[in-house]
Amino acid sequence: MRKYTLQVCPDAEHASRAAAEVVVAVAREAIADRDRFTLVLSGGSTPRRLYQILAEPPLRDQVNWSKVEFFWGDERPVPPTSPDSNFRMAREALLGPLGIADAQIHRLPAERANLDAAAQEYQMEIARVLDTSFLSEPPQFDLVLLGVGPDGHTVSLFPATPALKETHQWVVRNPVLKLRSDRLTMTPMLLNRAACIVFLVTGYEKADILTEILEGPIDTQRLPAQIVRPPKGRVQWFLDEAAASKLRRK
Numbered sequence: 001m002r003k004y005t006l007q008v009c010p011d012a013e014h015a016s017r018a019a020a021e022v023v024v025a026v027a028r029e030a031i032a033d034r035d036r037f038t039l040v041l042s043g044g045s046t047p048r049r050l051y052q053i054l055a056e057p058p059l060r061d062q063v064n065w066s067k068v069e070f071f072w073g074d075e076r077p078v079p080p081t082s083p084d085s086n087f088r089m090a091r092e093a094l095l096g097p098l099g100i101a102d103a104q105i106h107r108l109p110a111e112r113a114n115l116d117a118a119a120q121e122y123q124m125e126i127a128r129v130l131d132t133s134f135l136s137e138p139p140q141f142d143l144v145l146l147g148v149g150p151d152g153h154t155v156s157l158f159p160a161t162p163a164l165k166e167t168h169q170w171v172v173r174n175p176v177l178k179l180r181s182d183r184l185t186m187t188p189m190l191l192n193r194a195a196c197i198v199f200l201v202t203g204y205e206k207a208d209i210l211t212e213i214l215e216g217p218i219d220t221q222r223l224p225a226q227i228v229r230p231p232k233g234r235v236q237w238f239l240d241e242a243a244a245s246k247l248r249r250k
């Protein structure tokens with residue numbers, strides 16, 4: 001039996017709001033306990049509305065944003081000003097409107113010519129901010145936001161790509177042949193140390209792959225989102241009815 005909770009909402013707006021409320025609740029608890037909240041943002045288009053909801057009343061007033069450290073789960077090999085940049089989307093929808101200080105923003109530098117070096121550098125940044133050493137166990141993020149692509153990928157863990165089998169590095173350059181490009185991505189071992197994972201998936205085009213991921217046999221090479229199973233963390237799925245429309249169990 002897989003350990004996750006699943007909430008099906010009438011539409012993307014409600015699902016985004018429900019996920020945002022979990023982000024706020026976990027943030028408030030982390031800040032109350034440890035005076036800090038470490039958050040990994042997801043990319044693509046789905047989370048834009050979630051970010052906007054976090055950056056507007058009432059939720060924006062419920063978190064001490066100066067205590068939040070922002071990271072990214074993956075990034076495309078484009079400049080931070082590119083319309084394809086996950087960083088740019090988050091800056092427009094969340095970081096800018098909240099006035100987040102640069103020191104709290106830990107961008108994945110995927111525009112670099114040498115992505116292996118960029119991955120190593122990001123690992124050191126994670127170790128520095130989360131106050132651990134790369135020689136020890138991967139650090140635990142308080143919350144990781146994730147989406148799912150129509151092919152079952154999450155962050156830039158695409159089907160049958162090398163990063164799925166990475167067991168030492170926390171962040172790697174991942175060659176994605178079908179995109180004819182390399183991506184920077186957090187690895188399963190880092191994601192699976194998280195205390196809380198929130199998947200936000202909406203839209204009818206995700207219904208088939210979601211049914212395979214949540215109700216089909218485990219096949220992480222073909223369905224990378226299935227690799228996200230934090231042994232000590234909780235996984236919460238927020239779907240709209242369209243994305244959940246083919247699930248047998250709701």
Ligand code: 6PG
Pocket residue numbers: 042043044045046047074075076086146147148149150153154155156
């Ligand atoms: C990326 C994301 C990726 C995303 C899925 C879903 O860089 O593209 O990190 O994993 O979450 O592709 O994307 P949409 O939300 O656009 O469907």
